[in-house]
Amino acid sequence: MTGQTKGRGTLKSFTISLTINGEEKMVPVMASDTLLFVIRHHLGLTGAKPSCLNGDCGACTVHIDGRPMKSCLMLAVEAAGKKVTTIEGLQGTPIQQAFIEKFAFQCGYCTPGFIMNCQALVEKHPDADDQTIKEWLSSNICRCTSYAEIEEAVKSVLKKK
């Protein structure tokens, strides 16, 4: 694979190194596999949810090197050598607790994606103003319309910080 130093394989299939939730794994992927597909079907981590598969809804949001990413918009091979965090990698964080306390979900399908985005937000902008919160939260869709509660959850974590 020309110029690809972080993976090995033929031109269409590779074995890539992914640091997933802190654990380094060698993962066989096809070039055409999305990161979402590989996380769910090769690694068995089903927290990131498939929904629009078009970058619109945010249900599949994960972190790549600490930044939010819609995993349907990324090829797995692009993530070679990077640190990937899925909802399974967050445990007992203040934002997860706040979602429970503020009843920030109903059906729960969008929740992992929202939590990943909110976690990146509170880490990157501990002093986030209303405008920044709105801008970040607009990346995800909740069909049960729990938006007000989600915003409250984020604000409660920021306040504690």
Added chain:
Amino acid sequence: MLPFDFEYYRPQSLQEAVDLFQSLQRQGKQSMIFSGGTELLTLGRIDLAFTEAVIDIKDIPECNSLQVNEQRLLLGSALSLTKIEEANVFPLLTKISSGIADHTAREKITLGGNICARIFYREIVLPFLLADSQVLLSGPLGERIVSIHDVFQEELRVEPGEMLIQLAMESKYIRAPFYAFKRRQQWETGYPLITIAALKIDQRIRIAISGLCPFPFRSQEIEASINHKGRTIEARIDGALAVLPQPILADVEGSAEYRLFVLHNLLFDVLAALDQVQG
């Protein structure tokens, strides 16, 4: 998962990327530049895009440059829109960028990818048209630096295998007074009904628009009318509306009549913001 396989290459230098393109061409393989890659991932999934090989340009150092100094601003084509917003080196560019898609999607969408995108809004090009930018292209015939106006007419028109590497502008533009607004049919994310960007330089207002026609544009004729000082504001706007490029879009976002109504009001806003300002 996309419904077809392709070869994936990640060149580490410009030369390697150009050589790759040529080698794939010799093998008769269709190849595609892959920057943010959102076009292939979203359109490929529904069979509206296809390739046999992708050339991912994200590791090419020149495509990741971000330099600003007294003289100029220079941006690499593979910079993500969020990186550009965080650097906030050109407030008009930050404003236009932050209206595109949504924050997380902009982690993936890149400057060059948006300018070269098939989906015709290509909003990020507007500030570069206003700032008479220079573009660096690289391809099988070598490198060239040209004015954006010579290669961007409705879309980026380059030679086969030529890549957009960098865009640059004089620094006077990044400090110029500006006005920008993205009017959507509804909500606060998504494609525009009309996005307008205006900048005042050398006492003249420049205007570029996306979403009005099936391509983004800047028009000398519109600017001539808008800057016609001896006339009333209403007459200047009517004059601008009389020389619009065609066709005016009529689609699910809005009818042609509605778009013209919205544009009329946006031109008022531009004049209210910039007409009396020194620039």
